[in-house]
Amino acid sequence: MDGGLLWILVESSVKIALFFGVMLTTVAYMTLVERRVSAWIQDRRGPNRVGPFGLLQPMADGLKFLFKEAITPQHAHRAVYLLAPVIIFVPSMVTFSVIPFGPSIEAFGRVIPLQIAVVDNGVLIILAFASMGVYGVALAGWSSNNKYSLMGGLRSSAQLISYELAMGVAIVGVLMSAGSLRLTDIVAHQAAHGWNILWQLPGFLIFMTAAFAETNRLPFDLPEAETELVAGYHTEYSGMRFSMFYMAEYANMITAAALAATLYLGGYHVPGLAALGLSEKLAAAIQVLAFALKMGLFLFIYVWVRWTLPRFRYDQLMNLGWKVLLPAGLLHIVWVAFVVLMGWA
Amino acid sequence: MNLLTGLILVVVLFALLRVFRPANPLLTAILPGLVAVGLLAAYHQDLLRLEFWAGAVGFVAILSALLIVMHPNPMVSVLFLILNLFCIALFYLMLRAEVLAALQVIVYAGAIMVLFVFVIMLLNLPAEEGLGAGGGIQRWAAVLLGSGFAALLVFVLRHRLGRPYFEPGSFVQEFGSARDLGMLLFGRYLFAFEAASVLLVAAMVGAVILAKRRLQ
Numbered sequence: 361m362d363g364g365l366l367w368i369l370v371e372s373s374v375k376i377a378l379f380f381g382v383m384l385t386t387v388a389y390m391t392l393v394e395r396r397v398s399a400w401i402q403d404r405r406g407p408n409r410v411g412p413f414g415l416l417q418p419m420a421d422g423l424k425f426l427f428k429e430a431i432t433p434q435h436a437h438r439a440v441y442l443l444a445p446v447i448i449f450v451p452s453m454v455t456f457s458v459i460p461f462g463p464s465i466e467a468f469g470r471v472i473p474l475q476i477a478v479v480d481n482g483v484l485i486i487l488a489f490a491s492m493g494v495y496g497v498a499l500a501g502w503s504s505n506n507k508y509s510l511m512g513g514l515r516s517s518a519q520l521i522s523y524e525l526a527m528g529v530a531i532v533g534v535l536m537s538a539g540s541l542r543l544t545d546i547v548a549h550q551a552a553h554g555w556n557i558l559w560q561l562p563g564f565l566i567f568m569t570a571a572f573a574e575t576n577r578l579p580f581d582l583p584e585a586e587t588e589l590v591a592g593y594h595t596e597y598s599g600m601r602f603s604m605f606y607m608a609e610y611a612n613m614i615t616a617a618a619l620a621a622t623l624y625l626g627g628y629h630v631p632g633l634a635a636l637g638l639s640e641k642l643a644a645a646i647q648v649l650a651f652a653l654k655m656g657l658f659l660f661i662y663v664w665v666r667w668t669l670p671r672f673r674y675d676q677l678m679n680l681g682w683k684v685l686l687p688a689g690l691l692h693i694v695w696v697a698f699v700v701l702m703g704w705a
Numbered sequence: 706m707n708l709l710t711g712l713i714l715v716v717v718l719f720a721l722l723r724v725f726r727p728a729n730p731l732l733t734a735i736l737p738g739l740v741a742v743g744l745l746a747a748y749h750q751d752l753l754r755l756e757f758w759a760g761a762v763g764f765v766a767i768l769s770a771l772l773i774v775m776h777p778n779p780m781v782s783v784l785f786l787i788l789n790l791f792c793i794a795l796f797y798l799m800l801r802a803e804v805l806a807a808l809q810v811i812v813y814a815g816a817i818m819v820l821f822v823f824v825i826m827l828l829n830l831p832a833e834e835g836l837g838a839g840g841g842i843q844r845w846a847a848v849l850l851g852s853g854f855a856a857l858l859v860f861v862l863r864h865r866l867g868r869p870y871f872e873p874g875s876f877v878q879e880f881g882s883a884r885d886l887g888m889l890l891f892g893r894y895l896f897a898f899e900a901a902s903v904l905l906v907a908a909m910v911g912a913v914i915l916a917k918r919r920l921q
Binding site: 492505513 | 778780787807810814819820822826860920
């Protein structure tokens with residue numbers, strides 16, 4: 361094995377290990393943020409007993425999940441039942457790997473891109489793996505052999521197919537203005553010509569709505585609507601397997617927030633940073649921090665919306681996806697094409 | 706003897722043990738596992754060769770294709786079909802057609818197969834009795850078409866054997882990039898592309914009309 365390959369392996373392993381640590385910690389603390397913010401919105405206190413401000417609550421929850429019995433229903437399809445939590449968890453992690461969270465830095469005599477997988481077709485890979493998550497929900501619902509689970513699984517497959525289209529159509533606008541499928545190019549284009557949200561607001565709104573639906577969050581959490589379906593597709597799951605679904609939901613939210621920040625808020629770009637004349641490493645650190653802040657903004661919006669809006673009815677959900685978002689997205693493409701043709705962007 | 710044939714033999718060994726010694730999980734899981742680890746240690750140089758990966762993906766593709774047809778449970782068949790489509794996407798990736806690979810996953814594995822899963826869940830089909838299902842004219846048609854396809858395969862393989870899988874050097878720069886693919890679709894093959902989309906719209910409208918008429 362020659363030196364170059366070894367370096368690439370070491371670099372990738374370090375990045376992947378760091379990524380997993382940060383991602384899983386964020387997932388754990390998002391559950392706390394969700395509960396604290398919901399308590400704040402509803403004028404309650406929320407979990408505040410375990411550690412200062414309840415900061416150790418996620419650890420307590422994790423331990424509790426680990427020690428709970430993991431039940432397999434007698435008439436479940438065992439292999440698929442065990443596979444479903446894995447299928448939903450893996451794509452939510454994979455999608456983040458192509459998102460650049462900072463500029464390339466020079467360290468140890470090499471140029472290190474702050475991105476786990478440097479690929480040319482990042483947007484396509486995100487769309488490809490994001491569409492895999494639906495199998496986890498659908499198969500969990502089917503293999504549990506429970507009518508409520510099955511209804512949840514059915515709803516999710518119909519919902520995700522519908523909103524995937526709207527999301528793809530919204531992203532086309534970004535691709536047209538940047539002229540590239542590479543996420544670093546999209547960030548660079550926004551750094552040069554202004555953030556996309558400034559003139560692609562309709563596209564951004566469509567993207568965010570579709571992202572809420574794709575991550576099964578309220579107001580689109582029909583697959584697990586507890587007033588009708590007990591807990592939907594994960595009714596029969598318990599213990600760590602149940603918490604896999606929760607971790608996947610929060611991991612999906614984080615990836616969607618990162619994608620929204622990259623596509624519409626200029627990714628890791630900070631306006632006016634180049635004029636300050638900081639050293640390269642300090643500038644890179646500030647940019648990574650800015651990216652984290654932008655993601656945090658979106659994550660807060662996720663929680664905020666969940667505890668503000670009521671759930672849609674199923675026909676309203678379908679009407680919104682097919683009769684409002686999709687035509688609006690197509691109109692948005694025409695608008696972006698017009699702007700790009702006139703050379704305004 | 707190389708790593709690929711060794712691993713394929715391990716899978717065959719595992720399958721045979723599963724069939725003839727199903728009550729002994731120690732033997733069926735640990736023995737093939739140990740043999741596989743030993744093979745990996747002995748032939749680890751093969752892991753860096755593209756031929757090994759192409760062969761391995763091809764083996765998984767063929768195995769999953771067989772299981773699609775032979776598995777008694779329709780939902781598991783669909784899962785193997787998804788695995789099979791993934792293998793084809795990997796082949797596209799090895800041929801440096803990255804956009805095509807991503808589109809394969811988005812369109813086939815991500816969209817069309819979700820509809821398959823949806824329909825199977827909706828029908829709630831009972832598990833079929835394996836290979837016994839279907840009969841009469843269907844069986845004879847299958848035999849006829851299958852032997853025709855086998856003959857075609859033999860014909861193609863006789864012309865291809867002995868040559869390398871593909872020559873990466875023979876590809877033009879930017880081959881398979883989104884830009885080049887778009888240029889071809891909206892330039893040279895514009896008519897075929899538009900004709901296909903008109904056909905799809907016609908089929909869609911027709912399906913809606915047929916479904917609505919039954920409702921009234």
